[in-house]
Amino acid sequence: MVVWTESELSIINSIFSSLDYEDIGPKALCRCLIVYPWTQRYFGGFGNLYNAAAIKSNPNIAAHGIKILHGLDRAVKNMDGIKETYAELSTLHSEKLHVDPDNFTLLGNCLTIEIAAKLGDGFTAETQGTFQKFMAVVVNALGKQYH
Amino acid sequence: MLSKKEKELIIEIWEKLTPVAADIGSDALLRMFASYPGTKTYFSHLDISARSRHLLFHGKKIVQAITEGAKDISQLTVTLAPLQTLHAYQLRIDPTNFKLFSHCMLVALACHMGDDFTAVAHAAMDKFLSAFAAVLAEKYR
Numbered sequence: 083m084v085v086w087t088e089s090e091l092s093i094i095n096s097i098f099s100s101l102d103y104e105d106i107g108p109k110a111l112c113r114c115l116i117v118y119p120w121t122q123r124y125f126g127g128f129g130n131l132y133n134a135a136a137i138k139s140n141p142n143i144a145a146h147g148i149k150i151l152h153g154l155d156r157a158v159k160n161m162d163g164i165k166e167t168y169a170e171l172s173t174l175h176s177e178k179l180h181v182d183p184d185n186f187t188l189l190g191n192c193l194t195i196e197i198a199a200k201l202g203d204g205f206t207a208e209t210q211g212t213f214q215k216f217m218a219v220v221v222n223a224l225g226k227q228y229h
Numbered sequence: 230m231l232s233k234k235e236k237e238l239i240i241e242i243w244e245k246l247t248p249v250a251a252d253i254g255s256d257a258l259l260r261m262f263a264s265y266p267g268t269k270t271y272f273s274h275l276d277i278s279a280r281s282r283h284l285l286f287h288g289k290k291i292v293q294a295i296t297e298g299a300k301d302i303s304q305l306t307v308t309l310a311p312l313q314t315l316h317a318y319q320l321r322i323d324p325t326n327f328k329l330f331s332h333c334m335l336v337a338l339a340c341h342m343g344d345d346f347t348a349v350a351h352a353a354m355d356k357f358l359s360a361f362a363a364v365l366a367e368k369y370r
Contacts, residue, residue: 116348117355134349191332198339199346207256207279210336211263 084219086161093212097197098158106196107147112137113192121185150189157220165223172227183225190217231360235353236302242338242350243296250296253337254288255280260333268326295334298361305364317368324369327362334358 086094115122116134125131128142137143153171157164175181194213198205205213231239246253259279262269275283298308306313316322335354339346 113348113351117352138348191335195335195339195346195351198336199343202340202343205336205340207259207263210260210333214264 083162084164090212090215091161093209094158094161094216097201097209097213098155100201101151101197103151103155104148106193106200107149107151108144109147110189110193110196111143111147111150113196114189115143117192118185118188121188124179124181124185154193154220157216157223164219165226168220168223169227172224175224176228183221183228186221186224187217190221193217231302231353231356235356238350238353239299239302239357242342242354243292243299246292246341247296249341250292251285251289253334253341254290254292255284256288256340257330257334257337258284258288258291260336261330264333265326265329268329271320271322271326295358295361299357302357302360305360306367309361309364313365313368316365321369324362324366327365328359331355331358331362 112134115125115131115137122131125143125146128146129140130136131140131143156167160167175183194210194217197213198210201209258277262272262277269277272283275281275287277284294309294312298305301308335351335358338354339351342350
């Protein structure tokens with residue numbers, strides 16, 4: 083089982099409470115689709131993804147980005163049970179959406195970068211280390227039900 | 230594949246960072262050590278605490294090499310030849326670590342540049358650092 087120190091729990095809660103999900107969610111997803119264009123393969127039905135400008139103004143992408151952040155919020159509210167929290171989502175991504183789990187890391191990287199850009203020097207090396215640990219646990223949980 | 234515009238953007242970013250090379254480089258290294266503790270094993274002979282002389286020196290060296298490589302990306306194999314030999318025969322750092330460092334360099338850039346580190350700049354930089362790492366590992370085997 084994942085063990086979190088008081089400090090780590092505090093850092094994760096502090097990061098997420100400083101975020102506006104409606105702002106950072108769309109930004110992180112857009113960044114992922116632009117920086118790693120092959121991830122667009124999962125968004126065929128979302129409309130125009132032709133270039134960076136189109137992606138950034140796509141309302142379906144924005145809505146989905148917000149959805150993702152709220153999904154992460156569920157893990158933040160249940161740090162000792164992240165695997166259980168995501169069991170259903172993991173099955174969904176595997177059986178229905180057929181998403182290669184490596185993509186979870188790519189999106190996680192983009193979210194990290196968005197948070198870094200927002201917090202600047204406040205996103206210290208220690209803070210990043212804790213956040214990366216959290217994302218690694220999330221990614222692992224989302225990949226758990228693949229077979 | 231880097232477009233002409235992307236190459237220009239990359240040169241522009243690294244030239245701007247030259248005065249703070251030691252800060253950016255050491256910041257990226259520190260982030261890597263904090264997020265991926267296994268990477269510290271390559272630095273057991275040095276003091277890699279924050280703001281240490283060794284960390285600043287190494288950080289500066291890395292950023293200077295990257296800046297040099299950025300000046301003519303088509304010539305990376307020529308520019309990096311001595312570093313290729315160093316990494317392959319002496320340092321022998323497992324190349325998967327280059328990816329980890331690149332990620333932390335991108336985070337350092339994001340912290341430093343804020344909104345200026347746009348998705349387009351990020352994409353260009355990620356592609357460049359991937360190419361740089363690939364060339365660096367060319368002499369390994």
